[in-house]
Amino acid sequence: MRNVFLIGPMGAGKSTIGRLLAKELRYPFKDSDREIEARTGADIPWIFDVEGETGFREREEAMIAELVQEQGIVLATGGGVVMREANRRALADNGLVVYLRTSVDQQLQRTSKDRQRPLLQTADPETVLRDLMARRDPLYREIAHLTIDTDQRGPRVVVNTIMAQLDKELS
Ligand SMILES: Nc1ncnc2c1ncn2[C@@H]1O[C@H](COP(=O)(O)OP(=O)(O)O)[C@@H](O)[C@H]1O
Ligand SMILES: O=C(O)C1=C[C@@H](OP(=O)(O)O)[C@@H](O)[C@H](O)C1
Ligand SMILES: [Mg+2]
DSSP states (O other): OOEEEEEOSTTSSHHHHHHHHHHHHTOOEEEHHHHHHHHHTSOHHHHHHHHHHHHHHHHHHHHHHHHTTSSSOEEEOOTTGGGSHHHHHHHHHHEEEEEEEOOHHHHHHHHTTOOOOGGGOSSOHHHHHHHHHHHHHHHHHHHOSEEEEOTTSOHHHHHHHHHHHHHHHHO
16 A cells, blocks of 8 residues: 655644545554654653754664554645655655645645744744745655645645545546
């Protein structure tokens, strides 16, 4: 069974849609951030605080290398997973990669109340998100097998759109 890997920026809905999609497909759902937290015994803000972003990226790369060995899972990745080439290769070679696209305006709305994203705990999250998008969007596109725009679609509709495309891809 083929894996389905969700990529895209913070607030694109990878974690939310991944859970719903997994139910629909009857695949186990994994969220790489939650797996990293379980393995570390600490949450993402703590890891950034104590080990820095580089420490987090090391843990993330090790976790992705492990998770792509699974068969038939839905995996929600973290928004920065594409920054490392090893991760891009691991995802592209071991499953169907779905890029959930969204605008910076939507990202801001969807992430504003959540304190769990260390990169956005700044006075000017909009500038951070625009800068990350400029650097990461080409990398998301590079490995995506499917791209779905999530700005005008609620989570349920995004799932249905992915399911319709998956039927084509997996048949
Ligand atoms: N398509 C969507 N439309 C509206 N809100 C959404 C959509 N997808 C996710 N959300 C909301 O945005 C927030 C961030 O979603 P999340 O799944 O954590 O994103 P990610 O894992 O990509 O960072 C959550 O509150 C979620 O309910
Ligand atoms: O974009 C990023 O670099 C990050 C995104 C987060 O995941 P979500 O995309 O699920 O918010 C999480 O991995 C960490 O805070 C770093
Ligand atoms: Mg997430």
